[in-house]
Amino acid sequence: MNILICIKQVPDMESKFKINAEKNWYDRTDLAWRMNEYDEYAVEQAVRLKEQVGAADLTVLCIGPDQVKETMKKALAMGCDRGVHIADNDAHKREPLEIASMIAGFAKDKNFDIVFTGMQSQDRGSAQVGVMIAELLAIPAVTTIVDFTFDNGAIHVKRELEGGGRALVKATTPVVLTCQLGLNTPRYPTLPNIMKAKKKELLTLAVPDMGGIGACQETAAFYFPERKGSGLVLEGELPDMAEKLIHLLKEKTGVLA
Amino acid sequence: MEFTREIYWNVGHGFTTLAPMYGLLLVAVAIFVLGCLKRIKVYRLGQPLERTDQLGKRIKNLLDNVCLQTKVFRVPGAGTAHALFFWSFFLLFIGTTLIVAQADFSDLLFGVKFLKGTFYKLFSVILDLAGLLSIAMLSGLLVRRYLIRPEGLLTKRDDALMHGLLFAILITGFLIEGARMAVTELNTPLAAWSPVGLVVANILSGLGEAGLRTLHTGLWWFHLLLALVFIAIIPFTKFRHILTTSANSFLADLGPTGKLTTVNLEDETTERFGASELTDLRWKDIFDADACTLCKRCQDRCPAFATGKPLSPMLLVNQIGETAFNNPKANLIDTIGREAIWACTTCRACQDICPASIEHVDKIINLRRNLVLMEGEFPGEEVMTAMEQAEVNGNPLGMGYASRGDWAETLGIKSLAEDSDVDVLYFVGCYASFDKRNIAVAKSFITLCQAAGVKVGILGKEEKCCGEPMRKMGNEYLYQTLAMETIETIKGYGIKKIVTTCPHCFNTIAKDYRDFDFAIEVEPHPVFLDRLISDGKLQIKTDTFSCTYHDSCYLGRHNDLYDAPRNLIRAAGGQLTEMAKTRDQAFCCSAGGGRIMAEESIGERINIKRVQMAAATGAEQLLSNCPFCLTMFEDGVKGADVEAQLRPKDIAEILAERL
Numbered sequence: 001m002n003i004l005i006c007i008k009q010v011p012d013m014e015s016k017f018k019i020n021a022e023k024n025w026y027d028r029t030d031l032a033w034r035m036n037e038y039d040e041y042a043v044e045q046a047v048r049l050k051e052q053v054g055a056a057d058l059t060v061l062c063i064g065p066d067q068v069k070e071t072m073k074k075a076l077a078m079g080c081d082r083g084v085h086i087a088d089n090d091a092h093k094r095e096p097l098e099i100a101s102m103i104a105g106f107a108k109d110k111n112f113d114i115v116f117t118g119m120q121s122q123d124r125g126s127a128q129v130g131v132m133i134a135e136l137l138a139i140p141a142v143t144t145i146v147d148f149t150f151d152n153g154a155i156h157v158k159r160e161l162e163g164g165g166r167a168l169v170k171a172t173t174p175v176v177l178t179c180q181l182g183l184n185t186p187r188y189p190t191l192p193n194i195m196k197a198k199k200k201e202l203l204t205l206a207v208p209d210m211g212g213i214g215a216c217q218e219t220a221a222f223y224f225p226e227r228k229g230s231g232l233v234l235e236g237e238l239p240d241m242a243e244k245l246i247h248l249l250k251e252k253t254g255v256l257a
Numbered sequence: 258m259e260f261t262r263e264i265y266w267n268v269g270h271g272f273t274t275l276a277p278m279y280g281l282l283l284v285a286v287a288i289f290v291l292g293c294l295k296r297i298k299v300y301r302l303g304q305p306l307e308r309t310d311q312l313g314k315r316i317k318n319l320l321d322n323v324c325l326q327t328k329v330f331r332v333p334g335a336g337t338a339h340a341l342f343f344w345s346f347f348l349l350f351i352g353t354t355l356i357v358a359q360a361d362f363s364d365l366l367f368g369v370k371f372l373k374g375t376f377y378k379l380f381s382v383i384l385d386l387a388g389l390l391s392i393a394m395l396s397g398l399l400v401r402r403y404l405i406r407p408e409g410l411l412t413k414r415d416d417a418l419m420h421g422l423l424f425a426i427l428i429t430g431f432l433i434e435g436a437r438m439a440v441t442e443l444n445t446p447l448a449a450w451s452p453v454g455l456v457v458a459n460i461l462s463g464l465g466e467a468g469l470r471t472l473h474t475g476l477w478w479f480h481l482l483l484a485l486v487f488i489a490i491i492p493f494t495k496f497r498h499i500l501t502t503s504a505n506s507f508l509a510d511l512g513p514t515g516k517l518t519t520v521n522l523e524d525e526t527t528e529r530f531g532a533s534e535l536t537d538l539r540w541k542d543i544f545d546a547d548a549c550t551l552c553k554r555c556q557d558r559c560p561a562f563a564t565g566k567p568l569s570p571m572l573l574v575n576q577i578g579e580t581a582f583n584n585p586k587a588n589l590i591d592t593i594g595r596e597a598i599w600a601c602t603t604c605r606a607c608q609d610i611c612p613a614s615i616e617h618v619d620k621i622i623n624l625r626r627n628l629v630l631m632e633g634e635f636p637g638e639e640v641m642t643a644m645e646q647a648e649v650n651g652n653p654l655g656m657g658y659a660s661r662g663d664w665a666e667t668l669g670i671k672s673l674a675e676d677s678d679v680d681v682l683y684f685v686g687c688y689a690s691f692d693k694r695n696i697a698v699a700k701s702f703i704t705l706c707q708a709a710g711v712k713v714g715i716l717g718k719e720e721k722c723c724g725e726p727m728r729k730m731g732n733e734y735l736y737q738t739l740a741m742e743t744i745e746t747i748k749g750y751g752i753k754k755i756v757t758t759c760p761h762c763f764n765t766i767a768k769d770y771r772d773f774d775f776a777i778e779v780e781p782h783p784v785f786l787d788r789l790i791s792d793g794k795l796q797i798k799t800d801t802f803s804c805t806y807h808d809s810c811y812l813g814r815h816n817d818l819y820d821a822p823r824n825l826i827r828a829a830g831g832q833l834t835e836m837a838k839t840r841d842q843a844f845c846c847s848a849g850g851g852r853i854m855a856e857e858s859i860g861e862r863i864n865i866k867r868v869q870m871a872a873a874t875g876a877e878q879l880l881s882n883c884p885f886c887l888t889m890f891e892d893g894v895k896g897a898d899v900e901a902q903l904r905p906k907d908i909a910e911i912l913a914e915r916l
Contacts, residue, residue, distance in 0.1 A: 031659075190632065191733075
């Protein structure tokens with residue numbers, strides 16, 4: 001099997017975010033970087049599939065500046081076989097369609113059986129790239145999968161639906177699957193695999209032909225929403241706190257009316 | 258009259274005595290040697306380890322712990338009985354050797370006799386009393402083991418065998434002496450020099466000379482046989498501790514205390530890390546199992562064992578021994594069990610008290626290394642998350658690295674990047690940087706330094722975790738990554754001295770980093786502050802308060818620093834009520850060994866237990882010197898429901914309150 005896993009390097013969400021000079025995205029200084037959480041589920045699922053079927057080749061793909069290779073190494077240490085880095089210092093400005101067309105541009109002649117992606121990125125959160133790759137490659141996409149089984153070419157996935165429901169979807173290859181929290185618990189790479197990862201192929205490519213697709217939207221502004229109201233922590237002795245709570249409930253709500 | 262006795266009285270000193278005697282001795286020694294060789298072969302299954310350097314120090318340890326029984330003596334009761342038994346039995350051994358030396362060598366070959374006159378009188382009375390003391394101590398130990406039966410004491414076939422054989426040797430010895438004296442010494446002035454023998458002689462005297470002589474011959478050969486059996490079975494029974502435990506005092510780890518072995522991660526040919534099989538261990542780890550006497554001192558002090566977790570350091574060491582000698586192909590991790598391996602807090606209480614110089618902690622870390630580095634396993638997902646956080650943000654708490662120095666913003670403290678001309682670098686550590694409760698400690702420490710006119714710098718957002726919890730949890734790779742980064746950062750500023758408020762950082766930077774060519778002086782804050790006060794640079798107002806003090810494992814047992822923190826408490830006016838388990842006997846807070854990152858889901862909570870011990874003193878404040886301890890105690894006072902009576906604090910805080 002030939003499998004593609006698309007990952008993104010994102011800032012750790014605990015970082016101190018500041019707005020950039022153009023005021024259209026966050027500033028990149030003082031950020032710690034890591035693999036997008038949903039993409040970790042994608043990598044893990046691909047590695048598990050390879051462990052199951054034996055004969056599979058896992059290509060991990062990442063778009064961005066040189067520093068994304070650090071994150072790619074983790075995917076390689078988790079068990080991907082080779083890495084493809086599409087060098088693009090402007091990746092953070094790209095809209096989902098541009099990213100998807102870069103990936104499709106790379107993937108179109110490679111005959112991938114399954115493309116795993118995260119269901120969305122933790123920073124931009126458009127949740128569009130996976131489905132757009134499928135569209136551009138003219139293959140089906142199943143989104144937000146929380147369970148995956150592969151049996152003799154038959155794929156069964158469970159999708160998470162709104163309201164807590166689940167849908168069981170059958171699919172065959174080729175297919176794009178976007179991975180949701182709950183799909184699996186990503187492994188911690190073992191030291192021998194970290195060592196091996198350092199020697200795995202990691203190709204850096206220029207931005208591939210995007211089939212004439214360019215930007216069709218623009219982020220006009222990036223800002224932190226104004227704080228409207230805030231939580232209140234009551235402190236002090238228990239009876240006093242109870243008094244205060246009753247007072248607040250009476251004054252601000254109708255529950256005691 | 259000449260004070261002496263006829264050696265080989267009644268049994269004769271001819272060929273018919275000596276030939277079978279030395280023949281049997283030869284057999285016994287042959288069995289002994291073969292038994293030893295067989296065991297040595299098993300020790301050699303382990304990895305190489307150099308333990309013959311610093312000969313002087315090793316020989317001193319050997320003499321201290323064997324001849325003086327120093328470590329054995331640390332626990333009164335059984336330890337005292339063992340030491341007294343050892344000395345008295347050793348005297349009997351010397352006595353027998355002197356007899357052999359005179360009768361079969363000096364007298365036989367050169368006609369020289371030295372067992373006579375005053376020397377003989379002393380010889381006689383000393384051996385007589387030594388025999389009595391041996392019996393008394395052995396009886397005491399017998400009563401303890403079989404009647405009192407202390408909780409957790411494992412009694413096996415070997416123990417019965419040892420008690421039986423030793424009693425038989427001692428009692429037959431007195432019977433032989435009594436029979437001989439009844440014939441040759443009764444009513445002579447010499448008899449008074451064998452008081453116990455005299456009592457036996459008086460009891461036996463009714464048998465008549467012929468009967469006594471028959472009894473004497475029979476018992477003499479029986480006693481000899483018992484002594485030879487004793488020699489022969491040493492390698493096959495717990496008697497082997499006479500050799501192995503003694504040898505282990507010589508082979509002991511000479512420190513620095515608590516410094517772990519650094520794994521060479523540069524060597525690309527290494528494919529196995531840590532230990533999951535016997536052959537992954539060092540030979541000393543297998544030898545340790547043979548040196549263990551099951552005295553259970555380790556188990557009695559283990560905080561994990563005391564709170565119902567499936568770890569007994571004694572059992573773990575013996576499981577390694579069982580594996581080595583009975584099932585060498587078995588998987589050690591499955592044999593010992595993951596929950597036991599993860600339960601250790603590396604508090605070192607086991608290793609510190611062990612009279613056999615066994616190294617428990619290294620074994621556990623080695624097993625953990627295998628789980629983490631080879632299997633990617635952790636005690637829980639929360640630990641894996643903490644590891645990943647440390648990789649991304651340089652702290653296990655998952656806080657954004659760039660805000661690491663924020664706590665100091667209003668204090669007029671600069672990072673070294675802004676101003677590296679400082680007296681000391683304060684290595685803040687993760688908890689004092691990010692945890693609200695511990696930030697208060699960092700601030701207090703800064704206040705104290707400023708009051709003493711010490712110019713302090715911090716690394717701010719350049720500081721990362723020292724790697725200690727990760728290392729103790731088995732993640733040697735992450736530890737080394739963090740350590741290298743920290744070392745490079747610190748060295749880049751050319752500073753001369755580092756002060757820590759976290760004993761885990763202290764121990765790691767001061768000891769473990771030495772393997773990476775890092776030699777900058779490091780001092781823990783109690784020592785640093787104690788000197789500022791004694792130098793008169795820091796003035797503290799004495800204001801009486803009641804407190805108890807918890808010796809953190811990493812300042813106490815790992816670094817023997819017990820006095821500096823107590824000096825500080827006294828300087829501040831603290832009326833210190835010690836807990837029952839204090840100083841080198843202190844009971845861990847639960848957070849060492851990387852357990853600060855882990856949930857404690859099995860058994861009772863260690864921290865609550867410790868807080869209860871503190872509350873039992875009636876003191877109002879529970880002082881410590883470690884951010885992990887403080888975190889655990891803040892949690893523990895809630896769990897033990899003593900929040901109102903007992904306030905956990907760092908020593909730096911009580912000082913800063915009294916400026």
